[in-house]
Amino acid sequence: MQKLSDRTAGFTDSVIRRMTRVSAQYNAINLSQGFPDFEPPQEILDRLGQVAQEDFHQYSITWGSQNFREALAAKQSRLMGRTIDPNSEIVVTCGSTEAMMAAMMTVTNPGDKVIVFSPFYENYGADTILSGAEPIYVPLHPPEFQFNPEELEAAFRKRPKALVLCNPSNPCGKVFTRQELTIIADLAEKYDTYVITDEVYEHIVYAPHEHVYFAAINGMWERTITCSSLSKTYSITGWRLGYIIGPSRIVDVAKKIHDFLTVGAAAPLQEAAVVGLRFGNDYYRQLLEKYTHKRNLFLSGLEDLGLAHTKPEGAYYVMLDISEFGFDSDVEFCEVLARDVGVGAVPGSSFFREPVHHLIRFHFSKKDETLYGALNRLEQLRKKIPARS
Numbered sequence: 001m002q003k004l005s006d007r008t009a010g011f012t013d014s015v016i017r018r019m020t021r022v023s024a025q026y027n028a029i030n031l032s033q034g035f036p037d038f039e040p041p042q043e044i045l046d047r048l049g050q051v052a053q054e055d056f057h058q059y060s061i062t063w064g065s066q067n068f069r070e071a072l073a074a075k076q077s078r079l080m081g082r083t084i085d086p087n088s089e090i091v092v093t094c095g096s097t098e099a100m101m102a103a104m105m106t107v108t109n110p111g112d113k114v115i116v117f118s119p120f121y122e123n124y125g126a127d128t129i130l131s132g133a134e135p136i137y138v139p140l141h142p143p144e145f146q147f148n149p150e151e152l153e154a155a156f157r158k159r160p161k162a163l164v165l166c167n168p169s170n171p172c173g174k175v176f177t178r179q180e181l182t183i184i185a186d187l188a189e190k191y192d193t194y195v196i197t198d199e200v201y202e203h204i205v206y207a208p209h210e211h212v213y214f215a216a217i218n219g220m221w222e223r224t225i226t227c228s229s230l231s232k233t234y235s236i237t238g239w240r241l242g243y244i245i246g247p248s249r250i251v252d253v254a255k256k257i258h259d260f261l262t263v264g265a266a267a268p269l270q271e272a273a274v275v276g277l278r279f280g281n282d283y284y285r286q287l288l289e290k291y292t293h294k295r296n297l298f299l300s301g302l303e304d305l306g307l308a309h310t311k312p313e314g315a316y317y318v319m320l321d322i323s324e325f326g327f328d329s330d331v332e333f334c335e336v337l338a339r340d341v342g343v344g345a346v347p348g349s350s351f352f353r354e355p356v357h358h359l360i361r362f363h364f365s366k367k368d369e370t371l372y373g374a375l376n377r378l379e380q381l382r383k384k385i386p387a388r389s
């Protein structure tokens, strides 16, 4: 038989999602793929029940139901400091996963280059390759995960069509400062490059850090495709509700791509989520309090166990340094961890372009009892996984 497409040869399936399956296989507490085990806000669930009895069972407008786009435009206009037009500047997508893919296909032609900071959320590599573009990786240097402006400019000199910016960053928890964003903005302007953002953790930024929307940096609106979603903000990762925000010139093209990729996000779920988009500031304050508490709980637990780790400024991931265990392969370490200790993690190498094999990623978007359960199991870590020499 003929060979299948060459398109997928450059990447594997998602290691993050694979680790969820590995966790299930060993009955491990799954701190790998980042999603909550607590309930979404009750108002949203109540509304979902009502919506089932109402008339929302057919396609919505392909680029998103009017109600949803209006509520989203009102919320994001408030946050991003400009009036966003719900009709011409928004596309509602099936999660930010589709938003990022559609953004990449909107901006690039096959053969174009795209800057991706490393470590990176694994979809960006695959999105770039699926679009026929070629990633240029620029390192974020641990432990602070700073970029070197000269290394970044060297990448811009290769004339990329776009840069992908995940802020707050998955997996390293970096929150880009205004000063760093301005360096990126100046280079984007100088080399005429688009910026595709992934801002799904926009509401999970720990004090004293603050989230600055890249599109809100002076002059950047015209060249920024903002991607985000409701998954993390309202704890509804399974609803697959995401969006693109940008100038109509870009959004017009993104609407076409989205239309043929998926037609549209689930109409009843869009309708049920509107109540969430209309929440006041209190909701976002409480969400941040909850995650600040979980971060403190989990990080102080790791500290008590004497396990070296990163301190996230945003998002809900922490990277653990496993050097002391002497494993050559972090993939093997995560397999043994799930099997023998009963905790699921993601091998750090799936995020890094560089040969980094001494970090693994946990997430702490879980009920306190789940986090305590995982910490209890990690107490046995050194006993159950003896260091290899």
Ligand code: GLN
Residues within 6 Å of the ligand: 016, 017, 032, 033, 034, 035, 097, 121, 170
């Ligand atoms: N963003 C989450 C993570 O990094 C979930 C990824 C996914 O599977 N969509 O774990």
